[in-house]
Amino acid sequence: DSGVTQTPKHLITATGQRVTLRCSPRSGDLSVYWYQQSLDQGLQFLIQYYNGEERAKGNILERFSAQQFPDLHSELNLSSLELGDSALYFCASSAGAVNQPQHFGDGTRLSIL
């Protein structure tokens, strides 16, 4: 058990819809990272938050947004969903902001019909 909790585990929705994925980091970790894992793209870094502020941005689409709340949990919002957004979305957390080992949750599997 990594200590990182992601909800929901599975999500099925339709194109054009909006969903919110939730992540609770390990106790004491200040950084939260979001990744997208798909068969054709592999594991892609989306965005990092550290102590409530955006720290680094990767290959995140404009239709996607994230935030980290004062209690350090984070949400990833995906809107105007397309078939290609179907993937496994992972959250990871680490103690610090840079070069710390990341601890991953079990992911949210998003299926777009």
Next chain:
Amino acid sequence: AQSVTQLGSHVSVSEGALVLLRCNYSSSVPPYLFWYVQYPNQGLQLLLKYTTGATLVKGINGFEAEFKKSETSFHLTKPSAHMSDAAEYFCAVSENTGNQFYFGTGTSLTVIP
């Protein structure tokens, strides 16, 4: 930006045989290096990490990796494969001044009884 190359998307070994999973990175400065393992329907779990110091790093489950600066490599090895080692393995790199992790495309390890 960094790039991480994992040679061989699929590797098969016999139970008890040596496991060798290859990882090469591109960087002009020594990065931070990590190996993660992913079991089916689970998140990534940290196997081992290299930051500074001794170039041979020991991790969990009997795995180890050696950082070779001249070869820009960080290959993962285990002397004797066990059935429970069957999983997807990811090499990751983080620049020592940055926040972003770059993951390889993964190597699927099959252990043949």
